[in-house]
Amino acid sequence: MSTPGNDHFIMPFGYMVEGTYVYLSADRLGTGKSIGMKRLEAYIYNSMMEMAEAKQQKVIEIRFAAALEMINGYNIGLQSIVSSYDFPGMMSSQMKSGYFGGNYKHTKGEGQKKKEYTTPNLNGRPPTRKEANLHYMYGNGELLDVDLAKVDLLFLNPTDFNEKVGTRKVVQTLWSSDDGRVFGNITLTYIGHDKVIATYGFDIYDFDMHSWGNPINWVRNAATIYGDPGDGTPFRINFYGEGRISPLPAWRQKAYEIINQGIIFFTPNIPR
Amino acid sequence: MMIKISQIGLMLIMIYLFCSCNMSDSAEKIFGDYVYVTESSQDHFIIGGRNDIPPDVLAYEFDMHFLIAKQKPDIDVLIIKKANELFNTYEKGQPHQNESLYLKFKQYGAKDNRHENFKIAKLIAKEILVKEDPMYKKYIENPYLYWILYRSTDDLQGPLTKEEYEAARKEMKIPDKLKLD
Numbered sequence: 001m002s003t004p005g006n007d008h009f010i011m012p013f014g015y016m017v018e019g020t021y022v023y024l025s026a027d028r029l030g031t032g033k034s035i036g037m038k039r040l041e042a043y044i045y046n047s048m049m050e051m052a053e054a055k056q057q058k059v060i061e062i063r064f065a066a067a068l069e070m071i072n073g074y075n076i077g078l079q080s081i082v083s084s085y086d087f088p089g090m091m092s093s094q095m096k097s098g099y100f101g102g103n104y105k106h107t108k109g110e111g112q113k114k115k116e117y118t119t120p121n122l123n124g125r126p127p128t129r130k131e132a133n134l135h136y137m138y139g140n141g142e143l144l145d146v147d148l149a150k151v152d153l154l155f156l157n158p159t160d161f162n163e164k165v166g167t168r169k170v171v172q173t174l175w176s177s178d179d180g181r182v183f184g185n186i187t188l189t190y191i192g193h194d195k196v197i198a199t200y201g202f203d204i205y206d207f208d209m210h211s212w213g214n215p216i217n218w219v220r221n222a223a224t225i226y227g228d229p230g231d232g233t234p235f236r237i238n239f240y241g242e243g244r245i246s247p248l249p250a251w252r253q254k255a256y257e258i259i260n261q262g263i264i265f266f267t268p269n270i271p272r
Numbered sequence: 273m274m275i276k277i278s279q280i281g282l283m284l285i286m287i288y289l290f291c292s293c294n295m296s297d298s299a300e301k302i303f304g305d306y307v308y309v310t311e312s313s314q315d316h317f318i319i320g321g322r323n324d325i326p327p328d329v330l331a332y333e334f335d336m337h338f339l340i341a342k343q344k345p346d347i348d349v350l351i352i353k354k355a356n357e358l359f360n361t362y363e364k365g366q367p368h369q370n371e372s373l374y375l376k377f378k379q380y381g382a383k384d385n386r387h388e389n390f391k392i393a394k395l396i397a398k399e400i401l402v403k404e405d406p407m408y409k410k411y412i413e414n415p416y417l418y419w420i421l422y423r424s425t426d427d428l429q430g431p432l433t434k435e436e437y438e439a440a441r442k443e444m445k446i447p448d449k450l451k452l453d
Contacts, residue, residue, distance in 0.1 A: 123387045124390075147390075166322040167321065168324050185298075185299065185309065187319060197356060198356070199324060200317065200326060200327065201352035201356045202348075206312045234312060236348070238352050239356075240359050240386075241360065
């Protein structure tokens with residue numbers, strides 16, 4: 001195989017850096033030591049990072065997933081990674097120019113996934129957390145419309161709104177609702193008859209951090225980091241329609257029935 | 273040692289359970305029912321009782337009698353709110369109850385599909401706001417708008433332009449020390 005100068009290349013069975021070809025196999029590296037697949041993945045990933053640093057380029061798109069794809073590519077033959085990052089881009093141009101004799105097949109990198117991603121048609125259904133994460137990663141911030149009637153709000157009842165029509169309230173859905181891990185806080189307005197509307201009609205799916213200066217935010221920030229799927233674009237979820245909450249508790253309904261029937265209670269005057 | 277391990281374990285369990293995008297949402301109590309809600313870095317608003325100051329509330333101050341707030345208007349919120357009103361009216365109502373709205377939806381191709389109908393509602397909302405709504409004009413023409421809450425009566429004034437806000441301050445005798453920025 002000819003040496004491609006000082007450029008950096010990833011090839012189906014190894015990679016080229018500074019004119020030196022490093023051979024990789026599933027069970028052996030150039031060192032002759034046997035390694036497992038996990039270590040091989042890590043090795044490739046680290047090598048890619050080193051190459052990126054050597055070129056003093058900002059590492060943006062390279063992910064561990066890309067290394068995994070390379071492994072997958074290796075397993076099924078002449079495949080390699082193409083992501084939107086610069087040096088895989090160079091590799092791509094070399095491939096296109098016939099450097100590898102056209103004997104290759106692209107697998108999907110992050111850039112391609114982003115191009116190929118289409119917003120799912122949920123028809124008003126709340127997205128699952130996995131769907132929301134994918135949309136965050138590849139959806140370019142495109143908004144989603146969700147029918148409030150399909151969001152689980154049955155953990156609420158009118159007493160949460162002081163039973164007053166028009167009362168606004170921020171509701172933390174995280175623990176109580178099946179959809180809580182997607183929506184977090186929702187601001188609702190009670191409109192009577194066990195129904196609510198979204199006060200502003202939207203929620204933002206994001207991973208914003210709060211100040212580390214306040215200890216209250218430490219667990220919150222740690223959870224946000226843990227839940228963050230990676231680079232992505234926050235998107236707006238628009239709520240439409242009316243959400244159904246639970247009716248008043250039975251004892252409370254009974255009390256209202258009694259009051260409506262005009263029955264007056266007298267408190268007996270008990271002598272001390 | 274055991275206590276430390278159990279504490280760390282508990283924290284890890286909490287982080288796992290909390291792990292969610294919307295741990296980034298927060299609500300900070302101002303007074304009474306009033307809270308300052310952070311939905312994202314560009315979306316802050318105030319709600320309390322039957323009042324709300326819509327996004328994006330950049331700053332607020334209060335004393336015993338007043339709450340004042342500065343808002344950077346978000347036109348998308350206005351459109352979605354209006355779209356929701358129209359959508360709910362259309363979905364609930366009978367044609368004869370609001371014939372012009374019913375016809376408008378039909379004109380845009382409304383069918384028996386709530387999801388698609390909401391998309392239509394957004395188009396109609398924008399059309400109506402642009403043509404008819406004075407609030408829309410305020411939102412478009414002013415980089416910042418202002419709100420004043422008179423606490424004793426729970427009376428909320430806004431959105432106000434800078435000039436309207438200054439005039440209202442004088443009229444309501446809001447003390448100089450209560451100011452924004």
